[in-house]
Amino acid sequence: MDTTIDDRKRMESNQEGWNRRALAHVDSSYYDLDSFRAGKSSLRSLELAALGDVSGKDFLHLQCHIGLNAISWARKGANVTAVDFAGQALEIGRDLAKGLNVDIRFVEANIYDLPEVLKGSFDIVYTDYGVLNLLPDLPGWAKVIAHFLKPGGVFHIVEIHSILGAFQEVGGELRLRSELFTNGPHENEVGITYGDEYEGAREIDPYKQYSWPWTVSDVITALIQAGLRIETFTEVPVDCRQRLSSMVRDEQDPGFWRLPGDPIPLSWTCSARKPE
Numbered sequence: 001m002d003t004t005i006d007d008r009k010r011m012e013s014n015q016e017g018w019n020r021r022a023l024a025h026v027d028s029s030y031y032d033l034d035s036f037r038a039g040k041s042s043l044r045s046l047e048l049a050a051l052g053d054v055s056g057k058d059f060l061h062l063q064c065h066i067g068l069n070a071i072s073w074a075r076k077g078a079n080v081t082a083v084d085f086a087g088q089a090l091e092i093g094r095d096l097a098k099g100l101n102v103d104i105r106f107v108e109a110n111i112y113d114l115p116e117v118l119k120g121s122f123d124i125v126y127t128d129y130g131v132l133n134l135l136p137d138l139p140g141w142a143k144v145i146a147h148f149l150k151p152g153g154v155f156h157i158v159e160i161h162s163i164l165g166a167f168q169e170v171g172g173e174l175r176l177r178s179e180l181f182t183n184g185p186h187e188n189e190v191g192i193t194y195g196d197e198y199e200g201a202r203e204i205d206p207y208k209q210y211s212w213p214w215t216v217s218d219v220i221t222a223l224i225q226a227g228l229r230i231e232t233f234t235e236v237p238v239d240c241r242q243r244l245s246s247m248v249r250d251e252q253d254p255g256f257w258r259l260p261g262d263p264i265p266l267s268w269t270c271s272a273r274k275p276e
């Protein structure tokens, strides 16, 4: 690990990588833009049940990537502002929204700079699936959320469970590899991006990705210390993609995958409210 570069430089490397990934995601099996354009929602049962009726709500979506979920919330009547630092991802989102005649504001910014870039406050701040391990400062992230919530407003997150990082799959079986409590940043050369299915990864020009393997207790502590009141926290045995070859599609919600027998939680959700 090169300790001479700081977290800003690490995030710039991630930003370049996520621009490359966004371009590869235009024809990705995970995002399935043809079905989305034809009217299919990209939202899954977990977030739909947690947020309920969002119509008329001022809604801030952090790390929205190419914007499918942000557009889906807007299609359900929310007034959505969607933020990401990958400009290429937002271009794809803007084109999609325009083609679908959905009104949505995309803001290109590093979320740590957002309080200087974006004015206003929101009823709902939302983020989902694969966001936290790209962030070097979790207390700083939680402060940004608290900053943008109206008094009485709610933050909701659905995230991949970090416990999966403690395992590797060998011959279809899970084996402990024990990386859960190591501090970031981790540096990895990344030359592929995800598809829906295990075999569906696509090649991209390699970049250095920096990641920080936060535990769920890190997240809960950061939210509490930012002044938010945690209302719900759930762990669920479903994953948003087939991350391991032994995962099978969920019969109840085909947007999810599970491990046979549901041996460990694969995702978690949390709602936290800013006091009035």
Ligand SMILES: C[S@@+](CC[C@H](N)C(=O)[O-])C[C@H]1O[C@@H](n2cnc3c(N)ncnc32)[C@H](O)[C@@H]1O
Pocket (backbone or CB within 6 Å): 011, 014, 015, 018, 019, 063, 064, 065, 066, 067, 068, 069, 083, 084, 085, 086, 089, 109, 110, 111, 112, 128, 129, 130, 131, 134, 135
């Ligand atoms: C795994 S993707 C999120 C995928 C999204 N949940 C979805 O379902 O499409 C992570 C996103 O976080 C963005 N990101 C990472 N670090 C960021 C930062 N510091 N500020 C803003 N966006 C960031 C990346 O550009 C990328 O689009």
